[in-house]
Amino acid sequence: MFLTIFTCFVLLLIICDYFYKTRRNAQFSAAGIVSPRPWPILGNVPHVFGNDTANVFSMLNRFKARWGKVWHMWFFFEDILFICxxxxxxxxxxxxxxxxxxxxxxxxxxxxxxxxxxxxxxKWRARRKVITPTFHFKILEQFVEIFDQQSIVMVEKLKARADGKTAVDIFPVVGLAALDIISESAMGVKIDAQRNPRFPYAKALTDAADIIATRVMKPHQSYDLTFYLSAPRKALKLRKCIKIMHSFTDNVIEERRRTLERTIADGSYKAINLEMNDIGAKQRMAFLDVLLQSTVHGKPLSNSDIREEVDTFMFEGHDTTTSGISFTCYLIARHPAVQCKLFQEILDVLGKDKDRRVTMRELHALKYLECVIKEGLRLYPPVPIIGRITTREAMINGQIVPANCNLSVLIYAALRDPNYFVNPDDFVPERFDVESCAEIDPFAYVPFSAGPRNCIGQKFALLEMKSAISKLLRHYELLPLGESVRPIMNLVMRSATGVNVGLRPRVY
Known part of the structure; x- marks a missing residue:
């Protein structure tokens, strides 16, 4: 009896699935979009069997070569429109x-x-409005000191391997520096991850990011139930890591809120006023401090509201800048003429005192370094793919896309499109100088996304990248040592072979 009922249920599910997918595919076909024939229930999952973080780019490039710059696929009961x-x-x-x-x-x-x-x-619009002042130039200016201090630690940590012969995977080194920077900027606390990489919060963040990246690349793990059933140890480890991070953030928020309430009670409280030029070293404002003093519709943010935003800032501001700095250094190491021009600019702007602190004005003056970073982000965008979903029928470039369709925007593919970039696989920073940059389609170059949901922290990220890279180049010559990069998708762009450079101390 049970077997009969189960068989009937499966048959009904297959029939409903067939008609639903057939109808949806017809809608895409009418819009001129290719949809490879799906399997019952599984959809196009067999097309991605064996896929992991190491081969996702080659897989998507094969699909692009076969079906064009826009195609549609099914993953169980979810459909995705891939857009290059x-x-x-x-x-x-x-x-x-x-x-x-x-x-x-x-x-x-x-x-x-x-x-x-x-x-x-x-909710998103209200939070975006609250958070935007955090990246006001007067607050960013005080973060420059943090960038500089933590970059000094990074340079010191690399000294032991700077013999001009040893290949150094710079990604984990930069990652710890970026974590120190973002924790002090976001929460106002020093976790000293560079000197203590086993610090519980630092390790939990790294482990959580790795586990989640694997989930993203494996369709059967994208649902919580199937993730727990197929990878129970990883699921439990992920929960433990997140618990550690939440606990740490909660404690910091509580402590900062008590401090705020104490200053209000004793009369020493000073509200944020970006119109007054009174934010300096004595009143350094972390991201958390701004949130504690902010309101939405006249009400202060709760601790859970603040934790959501602090955790988001920690997540988005850690691995992304790590990826951008690391791959840019890799490219600089393998293009000596670019490095020579960069170093000369650094000497012209910062002088020969390699330990002198930099200012925000000086970082802005490093124009060629900015071109180099932008070209690095083009070739190796930290966030190579972003996603959206249609909440109702939408018109995208003249093509009608039905409601409840997932959209996968393959930024990395557009950034190497020969229709927009001459010799797209070549490293040519000059394409971003003032004259050439004006000719680039602004929607062909979107490493920080674009439009209303663009990266709110992109100015923060560019300043941090400039600070870290200029500090490295003031102390070391970057050499083309070690294996070439093999890009993999791991929430952000990483390399299966590491991001390797050699380091030779500069004498001048």
Missing amino acids: DARHFESLLSSQELIKKDVIYDVLRYWLGDGLLLSTGG
Whole structure:
């Protein structure tokens, strides 16, 4: 009896699945979009069997070569429209309606809650308005001191391996420096991860990011139930890591809130006033401090609201800048003419005292370094793929896309599109100088996304990258040692072979 009922249920499910997918595929076909024939229930999952973080780019490039710059696939009962064409990016990324992240991001929700990355609608708009002042230039200016101090520690940690012969995987080294920078900037606390990489919060963040990245690349682990059933040890480890991070953040928030309440009670409280030039070293404002003093619709943010945003900032501001700095250093090491020009600019702007602290004005003056970083981000974008979902029928570049369709925007593919970039695989920083940059389609170059949901911290990230890279070049010549990079998708762009450079102390 049970077997009969079960068989009937499966047959009914297959029939419903067939008609639903057939109808949806017909809609995409009418829009001129290719949809490879799906299997019952599984959809196109067999197309990605064996896929992991190491081969996702080659797999997507094969699909692009076979089906063009826009194609549609099924993963069980979810469908995804893959988009490589920058012509589609403008209508998609600039839309005020297409702001909801796709289902892939749900794997982050237990960690990040409903913070700025994952929220949508009115909540997202209200939070974005609250958080935007955090990146006011007067607050960014005080972060430059943090960038400089932690970059000094990074340079010191590399000294023992700077013999001109040893290949150094710079990614984990930069990662710890970036974690020190973001923890002090976001929470106002020093965790000293560079000197103590086993610090519980630092290790928990790294382990959580690795586990989540694997989930994203394996369709059967994208759902919580199947993740717990197929990888129970990783699931438990992930929960433990997130618990450690939440506990740490909660304690910091509580402590900072008590301090704020104490200053209000004793009369020493001083509200944030960006219109007054009174934010300096004596009143350094961390991201957390701004949130504690902010209101939404006249009400202060709760501790859980603040934790969502602090955790989001820690997540987004750690691995992304690590990836950008590391791959840019890799490219500099393998292009000596670029490095020579860069070093001369650094001497011209910062002088020969390699230990002198830099200022925000000086970082802005490093114009060629900015071109180098932008070209590095083009070749190796830290966030190579972003996702959206259509909450209702949408028109994207003249093509009608039905509601509840996941959109996978393949930024990395557009950034190497020969239709927009001459010799797209070559490292040519000069393409971003003032004259050449004006000719680049703004929606073909979107390493920080674009439109209303662009990266709110991109100015912070560029300043941090300039500070770290200029500090490295003041102390070391970067050499082309070690294996070449083999890009992999791991929440951010990483390399299966490490991001290797050699280091030779500069004498001048």
